[in-house]
Amino acid sequence: MARNKNRTEVKNYKKKKLTVSTSEESPAKKKKMSPKDPEDPDDALSKVESPEMKDLEDLTPEEQRKRERKLKKERKKEEKRLKRESAIDDDDEEEKPSKPSVCELSLQYLKSWSEKRKDWKFQKTRQIWLLQNMYDQEKISDDYFPILLEYLEGLKGSARDTTVKQAEDLMKEYDKSEAKAEADVQKMSRIREVLQLLS
Template structure:
Protein backbone atom coordinates (compact mmCIF):
# COMPACT_ATOMS: atom_id res chain seq x y z
CA UNK A 1 0.00 0.00 0.00
CA UNK A 2 2.80 2.39 0.83
CA UNK A 3 4.34 1.87 -2.58
CA UNK A 4 1.06 2.74 -4.26
CA UNK A 5 0.87 5.95 -2.24
CA UNK A 6 -2.22 4.87 -0.37
CA UNK A 7 -2.15 5.87 3.25
CA UNK A 8 -3.42 3.16 5.52
CA UNK A 9 -6.20 4.40 7.72
CA UNK A 10 -5.50 3.94 11.36
CA UNK A 11 -8.45 2.62 13.27
CA UNK A 12 -9.18 5.24 15.88
CA UNK A 13 -10.61 3.76 19.01
CA UNK A 14 -14.28 4.66 19.17
CA UNK A 15 -14.85 7.48 21.63
CA UNK A 16 -17.77 6.94 23.97
CA UNK A 17 -20.78 9.13 23.27
CA UNK A 18 -22.10 11.70 25.72
CA UNK A 19 -24.89 9.28 26.60
CA UNK A 20 -22.46 6.46 27.35
CA UNK A 21 -20.28 8.72 29.47
CA UNK A 22 -23.26 10.09 31.41
CA UNK A 23 -24.69 6.64 32.10
CA UNK A 24 -21.24 5.42 33.12
CA UNK A 25 -21.00 8.43 35.49
CA UNK A 26 -24.36 7.51 37.02
CA UNK A 27 -23.37 3.87 37.43
CA UNK A 28 -20.11 4.92 39.06
CA UNK A 29 -22.04 7.18 41.47
CA UNK A 30 -24.25 4.25 42.39
CA UNK A 31 -21.76 1.39 42.58
CA UNK A 32 -18.41 3.01 43.39
CA UNK A 33 -19.18 6.10 45.49
CA UNK A 34 -15.62 6.32 46.87
CA UNK A 35 -14.15 6.52 43.34
CA UNK A 36 -16.92 8.73 41.93
CA UNK A 37 -16.14 12.36 41.15
CA UNK A 38 -18.72 15.05 40.41
CA UNK A 39 -18.74 16.13 36.76
CA UNK A 40 -20.91 19.10 35.83
CA UNK A 41 -21.02 18.09 32.15
CA UNK A 42 -22.35 14.61 32.93
CA UNK A 43 -24.92 15.93 35.38
CA UNK A 44 -26.09 18.50 32.84
CA UNK A 45 -26.47 15.83 30.16
CA UNK A 46 -28.50 13.63 32.54
CA UNK A 47 -30.76 16.52 33.54
CA UNK A 48 -31.35 17.47 29.89
CA UNK A 49 -32.18 13.94 28.73
CA UNK A 50 -33.67 12.24 31.78
CA UNK A 51 -37.21 12.16 30.39
CA UNK A 52 -36.17 10.39 27.16
CA UNK A 53 -36.38 6.62 27.56
CA UNK A 54 -34.15 6.02 24.52
CA UNK A 55 -31.32 8.03 26.07
CA UNK A 56 -31.83 7.09 29.73
CA UNK A 57 -33.27 3.55 29.84
CA UNK A 58 -35.52 2.51 32.73
CA UNK A 59 -32.78 0.68 34.64
CA UNK A 60 -30.76 3.91 34.74
CA UNK A 61 -33.75 6.11 35.47
CA UNK A 62 -34.28 4.48 38.88
CA UNK A 63 -30.61 5.19 39.72
CA UNK A 64 -31.06 8.73 38.42
CA UNK A 65 -33.98 9.27 40.79
CA UNK A 66 -31.71 8.33 43.70
CA UNK A 67 -29.06 10.70 42.33
CA UNK A 68 -31.61 13.53 42.07
CA UNK A 69 -32.39 13.25 45.79
CA UNK A 70 -28.97 14.76 46.48
CA UNK A 71 -29.44 17.59 43.99
CA UNK A 72 -28.92 20.96 45.65
CA UNK A 73 -29.07 24.65 44.93
CA UNK A 74 -29.89 26.07 41.54
CA UNK A 75 -29.64 22.68 39.82
CA UNK A 76 -32.52 21.46 42.01
CA UNK A 77 -34.55 24.65 41.49
CA UNK A 78 -34.08 24.71 37.73
CA UNK A 79 -34.90 20.99 37.44
CA UNK A 80 -38.14 21.57 39.38
CA UNK A 81 -39.08 24.59 37.26
CA UNK A 82 -38.45 22.75 34.00
CA UNK A 83 -40.38 19.70 35.18
CA UNK A 84 -43.35 21.87 36.22
CA UNK A 85 -43.29 23.72 32.89
CA UNK A 86 -43.16 20.45 30.93
CA UNK A 87 -46.00 19.01 33.01
CA UNK A 88 -48.19 22.06 32.29
CA UNK A 89 -47.35 21.82 28.59
CA UNK A 90 -48.27 18.13 28.43
CA UNK A 91 -51.39 18.57 30.57
CA UNK A 92 -52.67 21.08 28.00
CA UNK A 93 -52.14 18.67 25.11
CA UNK A 94 -54.67 15.88 24.67
CA UNK A 95 -52.42 13.42 22.90
CA UNK A 96 -52.49 9.68 23.59
CA UNK A 97 -48.96 9.09 22.31
CA UNK A 98 -47.44 6.28 24.46
CA UNK A 99 -43.97 7.86 24.36
CA UNK A 100 -45.40 11.13 25.63
CA UNK A 101 -47.30 9.33 28.39
CA UNK A 102 -44.05 7.64 29.49
CA UNK A 103 -42.35 11.01 29.52
CA UNK A 104 -45.15 12.43 31.67
CA UNK A 105 -44.77 9.55 34.11
CA UNK A 106 -41.08 10.31 34.47
CA UNK A 107 -41.80 14.01 34.97
CA UNK A 108 -44.32 13.13 37.71
CA UNK A 109 -41.75 10.97 39.49
CA UNK A 110 -39.18 13.76 39.39
CA UNK A 111 -41.70 16.31 40.67
CA UNK A 112 -42.76 14.03 43.52
CA UNK A 113 -39.15 13.42 44.46
CA UNK A 114 -38.05 17.05 44.44
CA UNK A 115 -41.12 18.65 46.03
Protein backbone atom coordinates (compact mmCIF):
# COMPACT_ATOMS: atom_id res chain seq x y z
CA MET A 1 0.00 0.00 0.00
CA ALA A 2 2.81 2.37 0.91
CA ARG A 3 4.52 1.58 -2.39
CA ASN A 4 1.45 2.53 -4.40
CA LYS A 5 1.15 5.77 -2.47
CA ASN A 6 4.79 6.61 -3.24
CA ARG A 7 4.26 5.82 -6.91
CA THR A 8 1.28 8.15 -7.14
CA GLU A 9 3.27 10.86 -5.39
CA VAL A 10 6.07 10.44 -7.92
CA LYS A 11 3.58 10.60 -10.80
CA ASN A 12 2.05 13.76 -9.38
CA TYR A 13 5.50 15.23 -8.95
CA LYS A 14 6.38 14.44 -12.56
CA LYS A 15 3.16 16.04 -13.78
CA LYS A 16 3.95 19.20 -11.85
CA LYS A 17 7.46 19.13 -13.20
CA LEU A 18 6.18 18.95 -16.76
CA THR A 19 3.88 21.91 -16.27
CA VAL A 20 6.68 24.00 -14.89
CA SER A 21 9.61 23.45 -17.19
CA THR A 22 12.55 25.27 -15.74
CA SER A 23 14.52 25.14 -18.95
CA GLU A 24 12.03 27.47 -20.63
CA GLU A 25 11.80 29.89 -17.73
CA SER A 26 13.17 33.36 -18.13
CA PRO A 27 16.04 34.48 -15.89
CA ALA A 28 13.60 36.81 -14.12
CA LYS A 29 11.48 33.85 -13.00
CA LYS A 30 14.56 32.00 -11.83
CA LYS A 31 15.54 34.98 -9.73
CA LYS A 32 12.11 34.93 -8.13
CA MET A 33 12.58 31.27 -7.21
CA SER A 34 16.07 31.67 -5.83
CA PRO A 35 16.17 31.66 -2.03
CA LYS A 36 16.82 35.18 -0.74
CA ASP A 37 16.55 36.90 2.57
CA PRO A 38 12.95 36.63 3.80
CA GLU A 39 13.33 40.14 5.21
CA ASP A 40 13.23 41.67 1.73
CA PRO A 41 9.52 42.49 1.17
CA ASP A 42 9.78 42.55 -2.64
CA ASP A 43 11.17 39.04 -2.73
CA ALA A 44 8.57 37.81 -0.28
CA LEU A 45 5.78 39.18 -2.49
CA SER A 46 7.27 37.72 -5.64
CA LYS A 47 7.60 34.32 -3.96
CA VAL A 48 3.96 34.32 -2.94
CA GLU A 49 2.82 35.44 -6.38
CA SER A 50 4.85 32.96 -8.44
CA PRO A 51 3.01 29.79 -9.50
CA GLU A 52 6.12 27.68 -8.90
CA MET A 53 6.08 28.56 -5.23
CA LYS A 54 2.38 27.72 -5.01
CA ASP A 55 3.23 24.30 -6.41
CA LEU A 56 5.91 23.93 -3.78
CA GLU A 57 3.44 24.76 -1.05
CA ASP A 58 1.16 21.92 -2.21
CA LEU A 59 3.99 19.39 -1.83
CA THR A 60 5.03 17.66 1.34
CA PRO A 61 8.13 19.05 3.09
CA GLU A 62 10.28 16.22 1.77
CA GLU A 63 9.07 16.77 -1.79
CA GLN A 64 9.66 20.49 -1.38
CA ARG A 65 13.27 19.86 -0.37
CA LYS A 66 13.78 17.55 -3.33
CA ARG A 67 12.21 20.07 -5.67
CA GLU A 68 14.34 22.92 -4.26
CA ARG A 69 17.49 20.83 -4.65
CA LYS A 70 16.57 19.99 -8.21
CA LEU A 71 15.93 23.65 -9.04
CA LYS A 72 19.20 24.63 -7.40
CA LYS A 73 21.04 22.02 -9.48
CA GLU A 74 19.44 23.30 -12.67
CA ARG A 75 20.39 26.89 -11.81
CA LYS A 76 23.99 25.83 -11.21
CA LYS A 77 24.08 23.96 -14.52
CA GLU A 78 22.77 27.03 -16.29
CA GLU A 79 25.39 29.23 -14.60
CA LYS A 80 28.16 26.81 -15.61
CA ARG A 81 26.90 26.76 -19.18
CA LEU A 82 26.88 30.56 -19.30
CA LYS A 83 30.40 30.67 -17.85
CA ARG A 84 31.60 28.19 -20.46
CA GLU A 85 30.05 30.24 -23.26
CA SER A 86 31.61 33.43 -21.96
CA ALA A 87 34.98 31.66 -21.62
CA ILE A 88 34.74 30.49 -25.23
CA ASP A 89 34.00 34.04 -26.33
CA ASP A 90 36.99 35.28 -24.33
CA ASP A 91 39.25 32.65 -25.92
CA ASP A 92 38.21 33.78 -29.37
CA GLU A 93 39.22 37.34 -28.55
CA GLU A 94 42.57 36.45 -27.02
CA GLU A 95 45.20 34.78 -29.16
CA LYS A 96 46.68 31.71 -27.59
CA PRO A 97 50.44 31.43 -27.77
CA SER A 98 51.03 28.78 -30.39
CA LYS A 99 53.41 25.92 -29.94
CA PRO A 100 56.58 26.16 -31.97
CA SER A 101 56.41 24.23 -35.22
CA VAL A 102 58.55 21.22 -35.99
CA CYS A 103 60.58 23.39 -38.32
CA GLU A 104 61.30 25.93 -35.59
CA LEU A 105 62.15 23.21 -33.07
CA SER A 106 64.54 21.54 -35.50
CA LEU A 107 66.27 24.82 -36.32
CA GLN A 108 66.62 25.57 -32.61
CA TYR A 109 68.11 22.10 -32.18
CA LEU A 110 70.63 22.84 -34.92
CA LYS A 111 71.46 26.25 -33.49
CA SER A 112 71.95 24.85 -29.99
CA TRP A 113 74.26 22.19 -31.48
CA SER A 114 76.42 24.88 -33.05
CA GLU A 115 76.46 27.28 -30.08
CA LYS A 116 76.21 25.14 -26.93
CA ARG A 117 77.51 21.66 -27.61
CA LYS A 118 77.97 20.91 -23.90
CA ASP A 119 74.28 21.49 -23.18
CA TRP A 120 73.09 20.00 -26.49
CA LYS A 121 71.30 16.63 -26.49
CA PHE A 122 70.84 14.35 -29.47
CA GLN A 123 67.23 14.06 -30.66
CA LYS A 124 66.59 11.54 -33.39
CA THR A 125 63.31 13.11 -34.54
CA ARG A 126 64.99 16.50 -35.04
CA GLN A 127 67.84 14.88 -36.99
CA ILE A 128 65.39 12.98 -39.20
CA TRP A 129 63.46 16.16 -39.94
CA LEU A 130 66.68 18.02 -40.80
CA LEU A 131 67.85 15.22 -43.10
CA GLN A 132 64.50 15.01 -44.88
CA ASN A 133 64.21 18.76 -45.43
CA MET A 134 67.81 19.85 -45.89
CA TYR A 135 67.36 20.52 -49.60
CA ASP A 136 64.25 22.67 -49.13
CA GLN A 137 65.33 26.30 -49.03
CA GLU A 138 61.99 27.47 -47.58
CA LYS A 139 62.28 25.22 -44.53
CA ILE A 140 66.03 25.50 -43.96
CA SER A 141 67.22 28.94 -44.98
CA ASP A 142 70.66 29.77 -46.37
CA ASP A 143 71.62 31.06 -42.92
CA TYR A 144 71.18 27.62 -41.35
CA PHE A 145 72.50 25.48 -44.22
CA PRO A 146 76.23 25.98 -43.41
CA ILE A 147 75.51 24.95 -39.80
CA LEU A 148 73.68 21.89 -41.13
CA LEU A 149 76.71 20.97 -43.26
CA GLU A 150 78.90 21.12 -40.14
CA TYR A 151 76.35 18.92 -38.37
CA LEU A 152 76.44 16.43 -41.27
CA GLU A 153 80.22 16.05 -40.94
CA GLY A 154 79.67 14.20 -37.66
CA LEU A 155 76.92 12.00 -39.13
CA LYS A 156 77.66 8.30 -38.68
CA GLY A 157 76.22 4.90 -39.44
CA SER A 158 73.10 4.21 -41.44
CA ALA A 159 71.99 7.84 -41.29
CA ARG A 160 75.12 8.82 -43.23
CA ASP A 161 74.67 5.98 -45.75
CA THR A 162 71.00 6.74 -46.42
CA THR A 163 71.72 10.47 -46.74
CA VAL A 164 74.41 9.81 -49.35
CA LYS A 165 72.14 7.37 -51.22
CA GLN A 166 69.21 9.85 -51.24
CA ALA A 167 71.49 12.64 -52.45
CA GLU A 168 72.83 10.46 -55.29
CA ASP A 169 69.30 9.42 -56.31
CA LEU A 170 68.11 13.04 -56.34
CA MET A 171 71.14 14.07 -58.39
CA LYS A 172 70.37 11.37 -60.97
CA GLU A 173 66.74 12.58 -61.17
CA TYR A 174 67.80 16.18 -61.76
CA ASP A 175 70.35 15.12 -64.39
CA LYS A 176 67.59 13.31 -66.32
CA SER A 177 65.09 16.16 -66.14
CA GLU A 178 65.46 18.91 -68.72
CA ALA A 179 63.42 21.75 -67.23
CA LYS A 180 65.45 23.46 -64.54
CA ALA A 181 63.88 26.21 -62.51
CA GLU A 182 65.79 28.48 -60.17
CA ALA A 183 64.61 26.50 -57.14
CA ASP A 184 65.86 23.30 -58.79
CA VAL A 185 69.26 24.86 -59.42
CA GLN A 186 69.56 25.87 -55.75
CA LYS A 187 68.43 22.43 -54.68
CA MET A 188 71.04 20.82 -56.96
CA SER A 189 73.78 22.99 -55.50
CA ARG A 190 72.79 21.88 -51.99
CA ILE A 191 72.79 18.24 -53.10
CA ARG A 192 76.29 18.66 -54.57
CA GLU A 193 77.57 20.22 -51.36
CA VAL A 194 76.17 17.35 -49.30
CA LEU A 195 77.65 14.76 -51.65
CA GLN A 196 81.07 16.44 -51.59
CA LEU A 197 80.98 16.56 -47.82
CA LEU A 198 79.86 12.98 -47.17
CA SER A 199 81.55 11.12 -50.05
